[in-house]
Amino acid sequence: MADRPKTGLAKRDTRVSIMRGLHGRCPNCGSGPLLSSYLRVRDHCPVCLEKLRKHRVTNAPAYVTIFLVTLIMAPFLTFVFVQFHPDPLVLFTIFAVGCVGLSLYLLPKMKGAIVAFQWARRLYGFAEPK
Incomplete structure (x- = not known):
């Protein structure tokens, strides 16, 4: 096997x-906050000064959140019905509020992940210059 x-x-x-x-913590040090507001990533970590603004997540957190909310709520909806x-x-009112609440809770977590x-x-802007 080649090295x-x-x-x-x-x-x-x-x-x-x-x-x-x-x-919601810096992926490098785990101490500093990753997000400066609900979904805005900080330019750099205030603790370790790691540059964080180079990400390119676009719609991925929303897609993952929709998938997880559907995966959680669909069986529960069927069971209750x-x-x-x-x-x-x-039924619609309760599950609409539940889906929106769960989406708002999961979205910043998915973006951080x-x-x-x-x-x-x-990946992308986090690659070290050669």
Whole structure:
């Protein structure tokens, strides 16, 4: 087996970085905040000064959030409808509020996780200059 060329770059643990991103923390140090507002990524970490603004997440957090909300709410909706037979307007109201609330909760977490994944894998703007 041939050895990989040594690039001199420090290894970044993807799992740890994603967990830090899910918690809204800097993927590098885990101490500084990743987001400056609801969905705005900071230019740099105030603790370790890691540049964070180089990300390119676009619509990925929204797609992942929609997938997770559907995965969570669809079986629950089916269960409630079959077990309790609620009025359709009540069912719609409760699940609409639930879906919106869950989406608003998960969206910044997914954005943090995707930014952290890009940082850990050195994707897009996080790649070191050669």
